[in-house]
Amino acid sequence: MADDTAVRVVLADDHPVFRHGVADLLKSTGEFDVVASVDSGAAAIRAVTDLGPDVAILDLAMPDLNGVTVIRRLAEGKCPTRSLILSVYENRVYVEQAFEAGACGYVLKRSAFNNIAQAVRAVRAGGIYVDPSLPGQAAGIGRVHPDQSARDASAPLAEREKEILRFVAYGFTSKEIASRLATTPKAVEAQKARACGRLGIGSRAQVVQFAILQGWLQGELADR
Numbered sequence: 102m103a104d105d106t107a108v109r110v111v112l113a114d115d116h117p118v119f120r121h122g123v124a125d126l127l128k129s130t131g132e133f134d135v136v137a138s139v140d141s142g143a144a145a146i147r148a149v150t151d152l153g154p155d156v157a158i159l160d161l162a163m164p165d166l167n168g169v170t171v172i173r174r175l176a177e178g179k180c181p182t183r184s185l186i187l188s189v190y191e192n193r194v195y196v197e198q199a200f201e202a203g204a205c206g207y208v209l210k211r212s213a214f215n216n217i218a219q220a221v222r223a224v225r226a227g228g229i230y231v232d233p234s235l236p237g238q239a240a241g242i243g244r245v246h247p248d249q250s251a252r253d254a255s256a257p258l259a260e261r262e263k264e265i266l267r268f269v270a271y272g273f274t275s276k277e278i279a280s281r282l283a284t285t286p287k288a289v290e291a292q293k294a295r296a297c298g299r300l301g302i303g304s305r306a307q308v309v310q311f312a313i314l315q316g317w318l319q320g321e322l323a324d325r
Contacts, residue, residue: 107134108225111152113145113171114160114187119210123158123187123217130218142166146174149182155225158217161188161195169314172202183224187213191235192307194300198314206230262296265289269305270312 110133114120120138127133137148142163149157157175159168166174172184185206186199196207205224208216209232216232223230258266261282268278275286275293282289297303302311 108132108156108221109152109154110135110221111137111139111145111148111154111157111182113139113142113148113158113163113168115140115163116160119213123213126214127218127221132218133221140164142168142171145171149175149180150178154182156221157182157184158221159184159186161186161190161199167313169198169202169204170316172199172204173316176203183227185220185224185230187217190310192301194302194311195314196231196235198311200229207235208232209234258296258299259292262292265293266296266308267312267317269293270309270317272305 110127112120112124112127112135114123117140120140124135124138127135136152136154139145139148140163142159143165145157145159145163145168146166148154157171159171161168163171168184168186168188172186175182175184183205184203185208186204187208187210188195188199189210191209199207206220206229208220208230212232212234216234220230220232264282265278268281273281275289278289279286297308300311302308
């Protein structure tokens with residue numbers, strides 16, 4: 102019989118060995134009741150909606166819906182469950198988007214077995230948790246105010262820069278983008294470089310990941 106004082110947790114991650122390991126670790130403390138362990142974003146939304154846990158632990162990259170999208174959809178439904186993200190991604194842009202979507206914590210998978218229990222405690226208590234292994238540039242991210250959760254993470258970008266990144270994410274070359282936007286490939290490259298520099302991303306895979314988290318594309322994170 103479950104302890105009524107235990108923190109009720111829904112855990113969502115599409116890697117079964119990792120997911121079971123995290124669930125077992127949480128259960129072993131005697132503080133947490135893992136009420137559902139699922140392998141997709143859609144299943145996470147159903148579990149959180151049906152079971153109303155205290156905390157949802159969500160993998161950033163999952164089939165059909167990524168963790169940030171799950172948080173946004175739960176927020177749209179006024180769900181009171183507090184959420185934290187599990188991720189392999191250490192780049193500031195992913196951390197920012199998670200918190201701006203409404204996450205209360207961000208834990209790196211490489212340090213999850215050391216930090217996850219502490220993170221869930223902090224989030225359940227109404228606090229914010231940022232993995233201490235994150236680079237120094239991430240300091241202060243966790244202090245994003247809840248009222249900022251709907252703010253567009255790409256706000257520093259000009260509209261033309263956003264448009265170019267969308268085309269890049271869809272696989273268009275600079276020449277093809279230039280043709281569509283009535284400009285030159287050199288201008289496209291310059292604006293793409295400027296946008297990526299602001300976001301701290303470089304490869305096309307990272308552009309795709311950013312675009313998905315922004316809701317610009319349908320599908321899942323590339324090159325996990």
